Amino acid sequence: MTTDVIEQDSHDEHHYDHKMTGIKRWLYTTNHKDIGTLYLWFAFIMFLTGGALAMVIRAELFQPGLQIVEPDFFNQLTTVHGLVMVFGAIMPAFTGFANWMLPMMLGAPDMALPRMNNWSFWILPFAFAILLGSFFMESGAPNFGWTFYAPLSTTYSNGSTAFFVFAVHIMGISSIMGAINIVVTIMNMRAPGMTYMKMPLFVWTFFITAYLLIAVMPVLAGVVTMLLTDTYFGTSFFDAAGGGDPVMFQHIFWFFGHPEVYIMILPAFGIVSTTIPAFSRKRLFGYSSMVYATSSIALLSFIVWAHHMFTTGMPLFGELFFMYCTMLIAVPTGVKVFNWVATMWRGSLTFETPMLFSIAFVILFTIGGFSGLMLAMTPVDFQYHDTYFVVAHFHYVLVTGSLFSLYAGAYFWLPKWTGHMYNDTLSKWHFWCSLISVNLLFFPMHFLGLAGMPRRIPDYALQFADFNKWVSIGGFAFGLSQLIFLAVVIKCIRGGEKAPAKPWDGAIGLEWTVASPAPYHTFSTPPSQQDIDNADQHEH
C-alpha cells in the first residue's frame, strides 16, 4: 500500500491558468472536474425537486380521503416524481461521479471527449425545464405514470405527451453522449500499464453501465417516438383499432426498462466496492468474480423484461422462462453481497460516515433484492402486482440502494473534491436520521402492499390509515434529513479541517496520489507503474 507522502501544492492557483471566470467558466468548461461538479449539483437540485413532489404525495396520503390535491394532479405528481428521480437525480449523479473520478482513477488527464462532455451536461437542464414546465401549462404535466403505458399516454393523454417525449429525447441524447464518453475514456485513456483487470471495480461498473446505456437508451428513444406518432400523427403502433397492440408497448418499454434498473444500481456496486475495502483496511474480496458478476447481471438484464408483465396474460411457458431468468440474477448479485461481507470479515473496521452508508447499503439493498425475488415468482406476483409492495421494493433498491451508495461515495470523495474534511457530527446526524426515517418511510409499505393497497391512487381504504400516517411521517423526516447533507456539503466547500491527499488510511486508488483538493488538471503526465500497481484492488 502506498505510503508516499504527497507534497501539498501550496500554489493551487497556478493550476487555474486557463480558467474563465464567472458563469462562462461553467458554460464553456470542458474540464472533467467542472462538469462532474455541474452534474452533481444538477442531480442534487433535481433530487430536492423530485423530493418536494414526493412530500406533496405523502401529505395527500397522510389521511384517507382527498385532502390537498385533485386525483389528476396526484397522477402528475407521481409521474413527474418518478421521471425526475430516475432521469434527473440518480442517473446524472452517477454521471457526475464518472466525470470526477474516472480520469483520476485511470491516470488520464481528462475525459476522452471533453467538448461532447460539456454538451451532454448542458442539454439536461433544458430537458427538465420542458418536463417541469409542463406543470404550468394548460394540459398539466404528464399524468400517465413514469412507465407511460399506451394507451394512457396516447389515446387518453392530457395533452402533455409531446413535451414528455421531447424531454425524454433530450435526456436520452444526453445519456448516450455521456455513456459514449465513458466507454471511449476507459478504452483509450487508461494510463500505460493499467490493464483492464487492474482497473478499479468502480471503473468496471461504469464501463458496463455505459454499454447498457448505449444499448437501451436508443430503444427508449424509439418507443417514445412511436408514442409521439401514435398520439399526433395517426400511426397505430399501440392502437388496437388500427391493428397495433398496446401490450407491445409494454414489451418494448421494459426491454429498455429492465436494463435501466441495472443502469441505476451497477455504479452503486462500484462505489461500495471502493468504500468497503477502504474502511475494512483490506483488499476487495474476489475482484475478478465481481467483474464477472457485474457482466452477468448486465447480460441477464436483457432477457428478463417480461417479469414486469406477468399479469398481461402471457402463456405459461413465457411466465416460467421470465421467472427463472429473473431468479438467476440473484446468483451474481448474491456473489457481490457475499464478497462485500467477506471483505469486511476480519477487517480492521472503522465506521466513518461513508462506511456507515455502505454497510446500510449492503443490508438494505439486500432487503430490496429479496422483495425483488418475491416479485419474480409468477404466482405470487399476481397478488403483489401494482400494490405498495412494488413501491416498497423499488424504493429499497433505489433509495437505500443507489442513493445511499451515492452518499457513501460523496462523503468518501468530498475531501478530494473540496480539499476540506466534512463536518463529522453533522454527517453522522445525516446518516442516522436518514437511516431511521427511510425505514419508517418504506418498510410499512411492504405490509400495505401485501394487504392490497394499490399504488398510484390518491385515496385508500380506512384500514390502511395507520400505516400510511407512519409512512408519511417517515417521508417528511427523510426529506428534511437530506437538507443536513446540503448543509454538510456547503460547509465543506467553504472550509473545515484541511484534508490531506489521502484522508482514509485504508483507501487505495490513483485519485489519492494527487493533492486535495484535486488540482484543476491532474495526470498531465501518467502515473508511475508502481502507483498503478499499488492501486490494484486484487488481493495479494
Add this chain to the structure above:
Amino acid sequence: MSTDDDKANINTSTGISNNNKTVRKLLLVVVAMFGFGFALVPLYDVFCDITGLNGKTNDTAATYEAGGIDKLRTVKVQFITRNAKGIPWEFEPVINEISVHPGEMKLVSFYAKNNASHDIIGQAVPSVSPGLAANYFHKIECFCFTQQPLAAGKDVEMSLQFYVDLELPADINTLTLSYTLYDITEKSS
C-alpha cells in the same frame, strides 16, 4: 516506467484517431439499437403469429381445409363483445355460446346498432383466449376483416364463419372469442 511517448494519449494524433474510431463504432451501435426498437414491431407480430401469443387470430380470410370432422370431441366456443371508450353502439353476439366439433364449419352472427345521431365507422378487433388456442381458430369469413360503416340509427347483423382446427390441443375445451369495437371514423376519413 513511463516515458514521454507513452503519455496518456489525449494530446497525440493517434490518441484522437483511436477515439474517433471508437466513437464511430459506438454510434453505429446507437443507430442499430434505435432501429432495433422499431424492428421489434414486426418481430413481435411474427413472434405472435408463430406462437399464437397474445390471442391474435388471422386478420384475412382462411380457407377451409377439409380434413374431416372429429365427432368424438366437442369444444365450447363463447362469444363476448366490448365497446372501446366512446363508441355509442349496441354490439352483441346473437348467441353467446355454441358447441362445435373440431373441423366443423359454423356460422354465427353479431348484432350492431348505431345509437348515435351521426354516422360512425366501426372496427371490431378479435382476440382469442386462451391465447395459445388462437392459431387453431380459423375465420373463413368475418365482419372484422373490413370496416363497418353504420349510418345514424341503423342496425345490422354481421356474420362470422369459422371452424376449429382438428389439431386443437387436447387440454383446451373452451375457447372465448372476444371482440372489441372501436370508433375509427376519424382515422379512416
